[in-house]
Amino acid sequence: MNCKSLRIALFLILILIICAGYVNGASNLLVNPSFEEVDKYRAPTGWKMYTSSSMSAGASITNDVAVSGKNSFLCSINYPLTGKLEAVLLQQIPVEKNKVYKVGLKYRKENFGGTGPYTFITIQIWNKDEQNIAYIEPLIMLEHNKIDDQLLFWQDEGFRVVLKDKGSNIGEGEWVDHWVIIKTNEDTAFIYIVVGITVKNPDTTWKMYFDDIYIEEVQ
Numbered sequence: 001m002n003c004k005s006l007r008i009a010l011f012l013i014l015i016l017i018i019c020a021g022y023v024n025g026a027s028n029l030l031v032n033p034s035f036e037e038v039d040k041y042r043a044p045t046g047w048k049m050y051t052s053s054s055m056s057a058g059a060s061i062t063n064d065v066a067v068s069g070k071n072s073f074l075c076s077i078n079y080p081l082t083g084k085l086e087a088v089l090l091q092q093i094p095v096e097k098n099k100v101y102k103v104g105l106k107y108r109k110e111n112f113g114g115t116g117p118y119t120f121i122t123i124q125i126w127n128k129d130e131q132n133i134a135y136i137e138p139l140i141m142l143e144h145n146k147i148d149d150q151l152l153f154w155q156d157e158g159f160r161v162v163l164k165d166k167g168s169n170i171g172e173g174e175w176v177d178h179w180v181i182i183k184t185n186e187d188t189a190f191i192y193i194v195v196g197i198t199v200k201n202p203d204t205t206w207k208m209y210f211d212d213i214y215i216e217e218v219q
């Protein structure tokens with residue numbers, strides 16, 4: 001290949017790369033969104049992991065099942081308990097003021113039981129001092145995916161947006177995708193998310209997998 005042909009070939013490759021990036025669309029702002037990177041203790045890079053009781057609740061990175069890659073985040077409720085139970089991952093993501101973002105997650109339940117209500121994701125908007133901002137009308141949420149089950153719903157509480165489940169079968173034995181569109185405001189510096197299981201007084205044991213969490217700038 002002569003020098004001119006090489007230049008043309010490199011130019012075409014560059015065009016292809018640019019086009020691929022355009023088609024691929026918005027990029028995910030989360031660090032390690034698919035839980036493929038783990039440290040020597042198998043803790044996921046970029047996330048903080050928290051369990052309120054290591055006896056009653058399990059939180060770990062597993063390669064049992066996954067949507068993409070090899071790993072997913074496994075939460076389990078091992079014993080019924082009186083009190084608040086959490087098995088979660090937390091991440092704080094720098095974002096821009098007055099922008100619209102899409103936040104979503106994929107999950108799969110195994111032998112889901114009880115009525116909870118269980119919270120699977122909590123989304124908060126934080127200021128530069130890492131304090132939670134409470135919205136007064138209009139609230140945080142602009143839109144969310146359609147859910148044909150009254151037991152599973154997105155809820156905007158002004159100081160946070162949550163996905164709650166009161167015993168629906170959605171996601172039992174299969175991966176499902178849920179998302180919400182939110183708007184940051186003039187004081188925003190971060191979006192803070194908590195992914196996993198949060199529940200008061202769980203009355204039964206079960207487990208759940210999470211994978212491919214995402215936050216993308218929409219506009």
Ligand SMILES: [Ca+2]
Pocket residue numbers: 034035036066067068069070071072211212
């Ligand atoms: Ca994964």
